[in-house]
Amino acid sequence: MGGRAVTLDAHLVVTRPAFTLDIALRVAPGEVVALLGPNGAGKTTALRALAGLVTMSAGRIDLDGRPLHTLPAEGRPIGMVFQDYLLFPHLSALDNVAFGPRCRGVPKAEARRVAAGLLDRVGLADHAAAKPRRLSGGQAQRVALARALAVRPRLLLLDEPLAALDAHTRLEVRAGLRRHLAEFDGATVLVTHDPLDAMVLADRLVVVEQGAIVQQGTPAEVARRPRTDYVARLVGLNLYRGVADGPRVKVGELLMSTANPVEGPAFVAFPPSAVALYRSRPDGSPRNVWRARVEGVERHGDNVRVHLDGPIPAFADITPAAVADLDLTPGRTVWASVKATETQAYPT
Numbered sequence: 001m002g003g004r005a006v007t008l009d010a011h012l013v014v015t016r017p018a019f020t021l022d023i024a025l026r027v028a029p030g031e032v033v034a035l036l037g038p039n040g041a042g043k044t045t046a047l048r049a050l051a052g053l054v055t056m057s058a059g060r061i062d063l064d065g066r067p068l069h070t071l072p073a074e075g076r077p078i079g080m081v082f083q084d085y086l087l088f089p090h091l092s093a094l095d096n097v098a099f100g101p102r103c104r105g106v107p108k109a110e111a112r113r114v115a116a117g118l119l120d121r122v123g124l125a126d127h128a129a130a131k132p133r134r135l136s137g138g139q140a141q142r143v144a145l146a147r148a149l150a151v152r153p154r155l156l157l158l159d160e161p162l163a164a165l166d167a168h169t170r171l172e173v174r175a176g177l178r179r180h181l182a183e184f185d186g187a188t189v190l191v192t193h194d195p196l197d198a199m200v201l202a203d204r205l206v207v208v209e210q211g212a213i214v215q216q217g218t219p220a221e222v223a224r225r226p227r228t229d230y231v232a233r234l235v236g237l238n239l240y241r242g243v244a245d246g247p248r249v250k251v252g253e254l255l256m257s258t259a260n261p262v263e264g265p266a267f268v269a270f271p272p273s274a275v276a277l278y279r280s281r282p283d284g285s286p287r288n289v290w291r292a293r294v295e296g297v298e299r300h301g302d303n304v305r306v307h308l309d310g311p312i313p314a315f316a317d318i319t320p321a322a323v324a325d326l327d328l329t330p331g332r333t334v335w336a337s338v339k340a341t342e343t344q345a346y347p348t
């Protein structure tokens with residue numbers, strides 16, 4: 001974290017009958033951390049623990065060096081944006097934003113002045129008098145963000161902040177949100193299912209599975225070197241565990257040549273676009289070649305994703321023309337090949 005003072009330093013422990021969350025989370029000033037993970041991993045529980053909306057069974061939360069976990073939810077210097085925004089339907093956009101400061105004892109005129117400034121910042125000065133039902137999804141999202149910022153939080157919590165938006169609006173609002181987060185100098189924790197939201201908005205990804213952190217790093221680091229099947233699927237890579245001896249890694253029965261030497265237990269990863277399929281065994285340059293069985297075929301953007309079974313399960317992305325050429329019906333056997341140069345190995 002580049003030697004910057006840590007704003008948030010938390011050890012979150014929440015115990016439920018069939019689930020335990022136990023994660024350590026540090027977020028520097030101005031840093032945006034995305035909690036990413038499959039359904040039920042505990043992301044929302046972590047966010048609610050930070051907000052004081054669920055009781056922690058152990059652990060602690062320090063914000064700017066002061067304990068936060070001892071404060072009630074309403075006393076925490078936190079701004080929160082919920083998935084469905086939870087705007088008050090009977091209040092104008094301005095009064096929705098002014099609500100937080102008002103609750104904290106700021107006089108009405110001053111609270112409204114702060115709210116007007118924030119609405120202006122998110123580009124909604126013209127909509128100050130509008131009730132939430134007259135706002136578009138993207139506008140409501142920006143009002144929710146302004147409302148969260150109105151209490152001058154040191155910690156901003158965003159729960160699936162773009163999930164309610166359609167694809168087109170999402171693109172625009174995501175870009176706007178990124179700009180606003182860049183201006184915020186407190187800590188931000190964001191929960192999302194969407195890898196693109198996480199990649200665009202976050203400085204660092206923390207991947208949570210079954211209540212524990214399984215991987216963290218910058219979006220580029222995580223995308224390049226996934227460490228679980230969930231992350232590999234998320235970033236679209238084939239991923240295997242094996243044992244390396246220099247540039248060769250034994251994955252099950254298959255000995256794979258890789259671009260870089262490693263020793264001992266290792267991951268091997270390559271993109272589906274690096275997999276070529278043939279009717280008969282290809283030869284030539286240093287390649288990994290294996291016999292595979294076509295399990296299924298599905299559309300994937302402009303290409304076709306072929307699900308392969310064999311010594312290693314794999315996805316291959318090929319053109320529709322190649323599918324026709326190879327007559328890739330389920331059950332057919334093909335030769336699969338990946339160049340060593342497109343195969344990355346890294347220690348487990």
Ligand SMILES: Nc1ncnc2c1ncn2[C@@H]1O[C@H](COP(=O)(O)OP(=O)(O)OP(=O)(O)O)[C@@H](O)[C@H]1O
Nearest residue numbers: 016018019037038039040041042043044045046193
């Ligand atoms: N109020 C609750 N009471 C009991 N168990 C709960 C409660 N809320 C969530 N859980 C359980 O706690 C676990 C973590 O849930 P949580 O909602 O934090 O996951 P999540 O990662 O946010 O998932 P999603 O992406 O589906 O929202 C799950 O097993 C869930 O069923």
